[in-house]
Amino acid sequence: MAISKRLLNEGEQVVIDTRTHVKALLWPLILLVVLLAVGTYSEVTLDNRTFKWVIWAVLLVGIVWFVLRPVIIWATATYTFTDRRLITRNGVIVRRGHDMPLARISDIAYEFGPIDRMLGCGTLLISDASTHGTIRLHDIPRVEETQRRVNEMLQHIHDRSGGHEGT
Missing domain, CATH: 2.30.29 (PH-domain like)
Structure with missing residues (x-):
C-alpha cells in the first residue's frame, strides 16, 4: 500500500x-451475497433458459457496478x-x-x-x-x-x- x-x-x-x-466494503459484500442468492434462486426455480440468462446478465452488471467498482475504488485510494x-x-x-x-x-x-x-x-x-x-x-x-x-x-x-x- x-x-x-x-x-x-x-x-x-x-x-x-x-x-x-475495510468497513467500506461491508455493503458491497452484503450486496454480493444477495445478488448471488437471487441468481442461485432463479437458477433453481425457473425453467425458462432465456430468462435465466437475462437474470444472470443483470446480476453480472449489478456485481460489476455495486461490488467490483467499490472494491477497486477502495483499493486505489490512499x-x-x-x-x-x-x-x-x-x-x-x-x-x-x-x-x-x-x-x-x-x-x-x-x-x-x-x-x-x-x-x-x-x-x-x-x-x-x-x-x-x-x-x-x-x-x-x-x-x-x-x-x-x-x-x-x-x-x-x-x-x-x-x-x-x-x-
Missing part, C-alpha cells in the same frame, strides 16, 4: 500510510502523511491527488460513532487556514492514534520553526 517513492521529495519520509477502513505533507490519491481511470503541507494545518480532530468505535475507525477532520475549510478523511483505521501522531508531527514542525525565528 505504500505510496510510490517517486511522489516523495528528496529527504521526505512517510510517517503514516493508510486507506479507508492517505499518506509524510514528515512534510498530507498526500491523498484516489481514482482508477482519472487519478486525483491533493497535497497539503503540514505547516498549513491549523487543526486536526476526529469523530466516530458507536459502529466506528467497534470497528476501530473514524473520520479525521483536517482544517487549514485557507478558504478550503476542512478536509474529511472518512473511515480512517485507528483514527485516534493517527490524530495523535499527526499532532506530534505538527508540534515538531512548530517547535522547529519557532526555534529558527528567535535566532
Whole structure:
C-alpha cells in the first residue's frame, strides 16, 4: 500500500500510510451475497433458459457496478502523511491527488460513532487556514492514534520553526 517513492521529495519520509477502513466494503459484500442468492434462486426455480440468462446478465452488471467498482475504488485510494505533507490519491481511470503541507494545518480532530468505535475507525477532520475549510478523511483505521501522531508531527514542525525565528 505504500505510496510510490517517486511522489516523495528528496529527504521526505512517510510517517503514516493508510486507506479507508475495510468497513467500506461491508455493503458491497452484503450486496454480493444477495445478488448471488437471487441468481442461485432463479437458477433453481425457473425453467425458462432465456430468462435465466437475462437474470444472470443483470446480476453480472449489478456485481460489476455495486461490488467490483467499490472494491477497486477502495483499493486505489490512499492517505499518506509524510514528515512534510498530507498526500491523498484516489481514482482508477482519472487519478486525483491533493497535497497539503503540514505547516498549513491549523487543526486536526476526529469523530466516530458507536459502529466506528467497534470497528476501530473514524473520520479525521483536517482544517487549514485557507478558504478550503476542512478536509474529511472518512473511515480512517485507528483514527485516534493517527490524530495523535499527526499532532506530534505538527508540534515538531512548530517547535522547529519557532526555534529558527528567535535566532
